[in-house]
Amino acid sequence: MARMRMTQAINQALHEEMARDERVILFGEDVRISIFADTRGLAEEFGSDRVLDTPLSEALLAGMTVGAAATGLRPIFHLMFGNFFYTAWDAIANQAAKFRYMTGGQVTMPLVFMAVFGGGRSQGAQHSDTMHSMLVNLGGLKVVTPATPADAKGLMKAAIRDDNPVVFLQSAGRGGDLGEVPDGDWIVPLGQADVKRQGEDVTVIAIGAMVRLAMRAADVLAKDGVGVEVIDPRTLRPLDTDTILRSVRKTGRVVVVDEGRLSCGMASEIAAIVAEHEFESLKAPVRRVAAADVPIPFSPPLEREVLPSEDRVVSAIRSTLTKR
């Protein structure tokens, strides 16, 4: 157990997995020097055959990832920012997400696409998108996004060991927070949500950097005697609906907080699932707190307006208490 940042936890996972399995290779732009420090030191330890700086050619590199995975390597492609997925979208959407299926299961696809996503740091519209709902909608990808350093390590290790394409998305807003991280073989299985806080009155499902907002909102409501249960799905596909629905059956009141845009986003998906499967349990409408349906603006007051805030989470929770 050691205290570290999320990027350090990811770095540790990469070190351990590359040491464990020499089929694991990693490439991307500037992965040797490592802009986010998550891949730092790997080239020194594993050599430039296994840790490769690449040209700016995302469309090719993502296709190469698919081809390498289908032929026996376990490649990790670091795309830097989630928005750059769009440059590589064909290989992600038409190849990685479909290849095993189209071949009738002839291949396994042990690959990881990783990147930082989300707003809050005035990076502008082309570096701040949250794209997990699009990735989930493709059907053939697993999608994970950790909220703590420990989850980051455990999910990255699980992602690398998984025989399927996994997109590992790191919230831009969470790289700096410290947290305890178990040493060694710490795995967080894909597809398992985590109850980050127990509560009896309202269920808040929060994703990535939104978990922090949810926890703070829970503190605020605790002062009013409202018990908020905070659930972090951690894996968005496959989604752990059991854990979510179990909590809903207990509380009957639900808020979903996601950094993605509202329309066709993950918040809507979870809201739709809850409303379909726990209709009888619900005591109030499921509230969605998500980014506005606009590109992410640059200037801080604009960006704050667009993204979910603690205040909006608090009032969404309150609104579920007034109905019925």
Next chain:
Amino acid sequence: MARMRMTQAINQALHEEMARDERVILFGEDVRISIFADTRGLAEEFGSDRVLDTPLSEALLAGMTVGAAATGLRPIFHLMFGNFFYTAWDAIANQAAKFRYMTGGQVTMPLVFMAVFGGGRSQGAQHSDTMHSMLVNLGGLKVVTPATPADAKGLMKAAIRDDNPVVFLQSAGRGGDLGEVPDGDWIVPLGQADVKRQGEDVTVIAIGAMVRLAMRAADVLAKDGVGVEVIDPRTLRPLDTDTILRSVRKTGRVVVVDEGRLSCGMASEIAAIVAEHEFESLKAPVRRVAAADVPIPFSPPLEREVLPSEDRVVSAIRSTLTKR
């Protein structure tokens, strides 16, 4: 008024709009000979300066569309199949959807991306996706998908005249159906749903080719004395929630039918909106009938299993009648 297929209605709209406004140009692979016949005859009428066959270079062509729109043309890029959007995704997602906003409204973006989408014809996974939810999630695009020839003509004309990027998606399954199409300046304004059938008991919201399934299901249920109201949103962004919610207030029972995959799809979005805004009106959980969360398979029995069917729509409607 004349009876024609959807592709002919689109063709008529293109002819009329190109004649009306010489800034309208159209390009894409094989648009002169025209595989779907929707762009046939345009080159002969408007010349090869305005109707251009292109190389296979979707990433460039979509970026070119954005640049041409921002500088005063009103370009239409025919991408042939919706899955090829993925090859051009950066220009769609990072440029077209964000450009006006990032410039603080300095430009208008009068462009149309058009393509055929959806399954049902054994085209295989890479020619059968339904991607409208991803496009809606981008926030900066208008997205339309007609279910009848008349709507196709009216929406295409509205799309071309709109000063914003519009994605015009034609359901693969609907090209062949005949329908009455008004002559001349027939416009279907963007953002207006259409009540395709009135009913008092259950609201079915169906998109594109799914409208036909919904209408058939309505016939089946009519025999049991159940009145089904069928709403076709026609425009998915901006979505006409008023028309949808008005119907829900009347019926209290809702089924959403979409050809897109279930998770983070348009069906989930509409279900979430209904469940959030008409919680008190609902007499049963909102049911979603959508494609399974898998790539679209080739073989007919597999493809039928994955896509929504009339039977599934009928049973979803029935299931809303048993609750409460």
Next chain:
Amino acid sequence: MSLNTTSAVGTETLIDWYRRMQLIRHVEDRLGAASKTGELPGPVHLSIGQEAIAVAVGACMRPGDWATSTHRGHGHYLGLGGDPNLLVAEIYGRATGACGGKGGSMHVADISRGILGANGIVGAGIGLATGAALTAKQRKAGNIAIAFFGDGGANEGIFFEAMNLSALWSLPLIFVCENNGWSEFVSTASITVGSIAERSAAFGIPHSEVDGNDVLAAHDAVSSAAARARAGNGPTLLEMMTYRTRGHVESEQTFLPGPYRPPEELAMWQKRDPIDRLHAVLRENGVEESALNAIVEEVITVTNAAFQFAIDSPLPEPEAALRDVFAGERN
């Protein structure tokens, strides 16, 4: 037109190539007929006229090598040794097909033979082949990867990205461009500037323009490129000049307004038919007409058996649609 007969390939091998080319021709011919009668679901793109290239490449491949194909992939599948039964059953959408009916004509694959699959996205196979070449390079067993693509596909940016990266990393990769002069219904000359082969010059990648209807010339070119790649000397670009004597897609007459290719062009290329040319060489080499006829009979038997196998095979169970998304779980 005769063949380049200088090559040292023995008659036995030539006969084997002849058999494979005839197999592609016969299987595809029947697929075309089946498509036109509506027996086959989905679109079908035939490579009739281009068989020499697939067979030449197949002859240069070793176990552990990989190739990625295009939407026009049946010839590659058979040329590389794929089982005709599994191919035809797949295109019929049967449970016994190469991909259990999930893929179809545009996605036939046999991973066990290094056939990484046909691909419905023009250019995409280049990315996958680059990945296979990276695997081969890491494994250090002298394996190679081959990317088939068309002249139309040579305008997709991924081709250039792959030339830069494969040259930079000396990947054991061969770019095999099958230039049949057409991209769907548009002549490639009308959408392309310059020579495709010469596009590699800026990357220091050796290239050659090859008579793709001459199986010996094609084989020579591929085998030098393969030797180069196996020796760790990096990629090669081969532009194979050829022609598809059939339509872009078998159903095209149902949706096109009329013919789009000059009939003289077709006639000219039919004179250069790769099978006829190999036939002439074999005859010159003293192989009897009767022996060649016997091969064709054999091929017809195999073809008939493949179609019978497909037709007799069951369609997949609907529930199978939900499998094979993820390894290790039902979905």
Next chain:
Amino acid sequence: MSLNTTSAVGTETLIDWYRRMQLIRHVEDRLGAASKTGELPGPVHLSIGQEAIAVAVGACMRPGDWATSTHRGHGHYLGLGGDPNLLVAEIYGRATGACGGKGGSMHVADISRGILGANGIVGAGIGLATGAALTAKQRKAGNIAIAFFGDGGANEGIFFEAMNLSALWSLPLIFVCENNGWSEFVSTASITVGSIAERSAAFGIPHSEVDGNDVLAAHDAVSSAAARARAGNGPTLLEMMTYRTRGHVESEQTFLPGPYRPPEELAMWQKRDPIDRLHAVLRENGVEESALNAIVEEVITVTNAAFQFAIDSPLPEPEAALRDVFAGERN
């Protein structure tokens, strides 16, 4: 190192270029300082050392021409005549900024001056410029479009797609590759094979490698390319050799483990500073040091005013975040 002084550009014009280059330098220098003190939101990429190219291009542009820029776009914005007040206010995220605070450093644009915007996606500006060139061609008024991109960007497939299409359609387009030797923290030589300029050869597009720190040489090259484009003769590729004397991004020292460029390289290029070199030419042409000093004073005044304007300007109202998505409606 001296400048190519053969050009027929008059001293008055050179003085004007000197003023613009100094303006870029001074504004960016202060932006760098403001970024480092944390005054500026978001990342800031400076083009210090590369000013000559932006100014040379700006000098060749006419009303109705268009240019697309990169993530390193302040110099292009100012070199093409953009208002420094609006630039600085935008980078400060103010309501008065060029984009009302919605864009920021990576998206500064002034459509009224043909500045189609900086772009956060490497290579994307090439697509937009191709579209602007298509507009120009359709309009038939002799306008042109310019695509700025970096050496790193030259490995994106869109560059090749654009070379093919623009050559095919004879689009009035100039590809201006600013080769500063680095792609973020990696030397471009380590991720690129061959010469960038020569990549155009296969497309029959004329190219030249230009000393991008020599404003006269750069101007010569751009003006010939522009003349060619205006005359309907199609695209040209110019590879401008240059160097960014600042970091990739101003914050880089906070996250990198250490220096990544050889100090000798920086020192060598500092000797070729484009402003120093133009300064020398102007002195040789008889312009007094005092006159040049006066220009710098003027530039400092303008720069100060721009920063004051920005700092005095209000931040945007939060509600503005929901506007400007769609024309003709609030959202």
